[in-house]
Amino acid sequence: MKKKISIAIDGPSAAGKSTIAKMVAKKENFIYIDTGAMYRSVAFYCIKNHIDLNDEQAVEQSISNIQIRLTADNKVYLNDEDVSLQIRTDEVSLGASCVSKYQAVRTFLVDEQRKMAETGNVILDGRDIGTVVLPHADLKIYLTASSRTRAERRCKELVEKGVNCDIDTVEKDIIDRDYRDMHREISPLTQAEDAVLVDSSNMSIDEVVKEIIKLKNE
Ligand code: DC
Numbered sequence: 001m002k003k004k005i006s007i008a009i010d011g012p013s014a015a016g017k018s019t020i021a022k023m024v025a026k027k028e029n030f031i032y033i034d035t036g037a038m039y040r041s042v043a044f045y046c047i048k049n050h051i052d053l054n055d056e057q058a059v060e061q062s063i064s065n066i067q068i069r070l071t072a073d074n075k076v077y078l079n080d081e082d083v084s085l086q087i088r089t090d091e092v093s094l095g096a097s098c099v100s101k102y103q104a105v106r107t108f109l110v111d112e113q114r115k116m117a118e119t120g121n122v123i124l125d126g127r128d129i130g131t132v133v134l135p136h137a138d139l140k141i142y143l144t145a146s147s148r149t150r151a152e153r154r155c156k157e158l159v160e161k162g163v164n165c166d167i168d169t170v171e172k173d174i175i176d177r178d179y180r181d182m183h184r185e186i187s188p189l190t191q192a193e194d195a196v197l198v199d200s201s202n203m204s205i206d207e208v209v210k211e212i213i214k215l216k217n218e
Helices: 017-028 035-048 056-065 090-099 103-117 129-133 147-160 167-183 205-217
Strands: 006-010 031-034 068-070 076-078 122-126 139-144 196-199
Touching: 006 017, 006 129, 006 205, 017 031, 017 122, 017 205, 031 035, 031 103, 035 056, 035 068, 035 076, 035 090, 035 103, 035 122, 056 103, 068 103, 090 167, 103 122, 103 129, 122 129, 129 139, 139 205, 147 167, 196 205
Parallel strands: 006 122, 006 139, 031 122, 139 196
Antiparallel strands: 068 076
């Protein structure tokens, strides 16, 4: 039997991890697992059911009512409802960062992610893939870019959708979220010792995709 290959991409928010991971998955015929979407789904479930995100016990109790499914066409199902778009709001982004602090949430999702990762050649993106979820991944990438570059990219996306954007506010939100993700007690965002650092500040999406495929083939 051929060995299954796993690629872990970690890094701060808005570094382009999911765009890049999706493209690598498509080119290399890998299964893409968006772990951030799973934390977002937990937050969305709590918000929808009026569960206080700061109440760790209440969030923990809700886990047994949550089923998350990621499909091959990159849709996210929460208890059989397609929530792919609803989990992308600013409110849910903040909520995901909040619920991701809780041990019970992480244990539940890491377990699911490991099971999914056994199904074939996989590429996962998140904050703790190379450090916790798949410490033996075949290739680990730590993808980052300056906070200004990330804010500029996020603003460009928003403007393209017809949404007004203040770059300083977007950059501040990104810096705040990085701080929370890097300083939480459990599984904080950090570069794994054996991860390859890719700073995409001065790279195009295609260049990053090529670089990762090159590293994979090495
Ligand atoms: O990658 P994203 O922006 O969709 O992630 C949303 C939040 O979920 C992020 O602020 C931190 C959390 N997260 C995490 O703690 N661990 C992961 N593997 C993925 C996301």
